[in-house]
Amino acid sequence: MTRLPEGCVSPGALVTDPDIVATYAVDSSYGAEPAPDVTLVRAAGIDDVIAVMREAQAHGIPVVPQGARTALTGASCAVAGGIILNVEDLQGIDIDPVEGHAWVGPGVVTADLKAAVAEVGFHYPPDPASADTCTIGGNVATNAGGLCCVKYGVTADYVSALEVVLPGGEVMRTGKRTAKGVAGLDLTGLFVGSEGTLGVITRALVRLQPAPDPALTALATFDSLDDAVSGILAVRADRHRPSLLEFLDRASIAAIAAVGDYGFPDGCEAALLVQSDRPGHTAEDVERYAGALAAAGATEIAVAENRSEGDLLMQGRRMLNYALERKGPRLGEDACVPIQRLAEFVRIGQQIAAQTGVEITLSGHGGDGNLHPSLFFDGTPGDTHRVEHALDLVLRAALDLGGTITGEHGVGLQKRHHLTWELGEAEIRRQLALKAVFDPLGIMNPGKVYDLGALRH
Numbered sequence: 001m002t003r004l005p006e007g008c009v010s011p012g013a014l015v016t017d018p019d020i021v022a023t024y025a026v027d028s029s030y031g032a033e034p035a036p037d038v039t040l041v042r043a044a045g046i047d048d049v050i051a052v053m054r055e056a057q058a059h060g061i062p063v064v065p066q067g068a069r070t071a072l073t074g075a076s077c078a079v080a081g082g083i084i085l086n087v088e089d090l091q092g093i094d095i096d097p098v099e100g101h102a103w104v105g106p107g108v109v110t111a112d113l114k115a116a117v118a119e120v121g122f123h124y125p126p127d128p129a130s131a132d133t134c135t136i137g138g139n140v141a142t143n144a145g146g147l148c149c150v151k152y153g154v155t156a157d158y159v160s161a162l163e164v165v166l167p168g169g170e171v172m173r174t175g176k177r178t179a180k181g182v183a184g185l186d187l188t189g190l191f192v193g194s195e196g197t198l199g200v201i202t203r204a205l206v207r208l209q210p211a212p213d214p215a216l217t218a219l220a221t222f223d224s225l226d227d228a229v230s231g232i233l234a235v236r237a238d239r240h241r242p243s244l245l246e247f248l249d250r251a252s253i254a255a256i257a258a259v260g261d262y263g264f265p266d267g268c269e270a271a272l273l274v275q276s277d278r279p280g281h282t283a284e285d286v287e288r289y290a291g292a293l294a295a296a297g298a299t300e301i302a303v304a305e306n307r308s309e310g311d312l313l314m315q316g317r318r319m320l321n322y323a324l325e326r327k328g329p330r331l332g333e334d335a336c337v338p339i340q341r342l343a344e345f346v347r348i349g350q351q352i353a354a355q356t357g358v359e360i361t362l363s364g365h366g367g368d369g370n371l372h373p374s375l376f377f378d379g380t381p382g383d384t385h386r387v388e389h390a391l392d393l394v395l396r397a398a399l400d401l402g403g404t405i406t407g408e409h410g411v412g413l414q415k416r417h418h419l420t421w422e423l424g425e426a427e428i429r430r431q432l433a434l435k436a437v438f439d440p441l442g443i444m445n446p447g448k449v450y451d452l453g454a455l456r457h
Helices: 018-024 046-059 110-118 136-142 187-191 225-236 250-257 282-296 307-327 339-356 383-400 416-423 425-438
Strands: 039-042 063-066 083-086 093-096 101-104 159-165 171-175 200-207 216-222 244-249 270-276 300-303 330-332 360-365 370-376
Touching: 018 039, 018 083, 046 063, 046 083, 046 159, 046 200, 063 136, 063 200, 093 110, 101 110, 110 136, 136 200, 159 187, 171 187, 216 225, 216 282, 216 307, 225 244, 225 270, 225 282, 225 339, 244 250, 244 307, 244 339, 250 270, 250 307, 250 360, 270 282, 270 307, 282 300, 307 330, 339 360, 339 370, 339 383, 370 383, 383 416, 416 425
Parallel strands: 039 083, 063 083
Antiparallel strands: 093 101, 101 200, 159 171, 159 200, 216 270, 216 300, 244 270, 244 360, 330 370, 360 370
């Protein structure tokens, strides 16, 4: 049902084909189903965003901002009776090589931004696994991380300013265009990671760095989880921190081995992949990392001498997602724990798998303690309940170890009640009060992030 007056948005922006609408009504989260009675607007420019937000506020219509719909949490799924406001067509990359930043449209694919700035000698460091498909707007909305966080940090570390359209159509600009500035509160930081619950991001000013060297890689395998974590801590303590430090547990290694031989020995407990991209010193660095991993107890180590060899060593890690998909339907999650508790977290995950009968793999960004548990459905009666129960146990374990329920995927629909576990009801209420400053009618992505039904009245 169309909820916008004729001529409200530019020609072609309002999409009425029900098959197309259904496609845009879901993201990449497991089991997502299209909501009924949805209006789809594919904004051609900021004027369309302003018009939609003005009409939505005037009539109390829910709005779900979205980009490429690569979210795994349900955050960009449509809301029944609401408007999907897709901003993929808001493109544009305006690079300022003197200041070292770029204005970027929310629909720009992350890999395209990285390629564009590389052409002029710069580097945009955030590197989510879905970089070839995800967009900058979604990265900002979820504070996306990725494989290189151990050295470079997350999206929030590179966003200097934002242009946002608020409910009612007001255009708001946050942040600063200068290298430094402390005038007023950090409203840019408030919007980064807000998952579409405050407004619609229409441009982002991102910081750039000088381009690094092509990375070289070392691969180490371990017979002990504790030794593997000792290796992570040793490499992190190096005065020249690696650009990548990935962890694979034995269940993930077994899944990869079922696809092909990628150099992992049979029965190893864990594997680490480590890279350096430090200009002029990559070979020196990976040799030093290899020495630290050997001292920590690595049983086998391979060090690349050139980029081609490095790519071969990384093949197993790149094959992981395919290997897990090949195993069958799964709930792909993320949690982050203090790095020194990583081995304990993996062991608890293995115990939960044995206790619940749910197969669980735990692999991910070992260098920052951010693992991605995959919990597999087996198709038997009650498997959905078992997987959800196992996820509860995994996330509770992460919190008990001093961690968080999400390192980079966000909360969305899937972890709303877990958010209350982590923050507590008083903090949830404070955050809802902040949300009301920007979204007084509660039309922005309702039902996402916050579980209002869990709050005591």
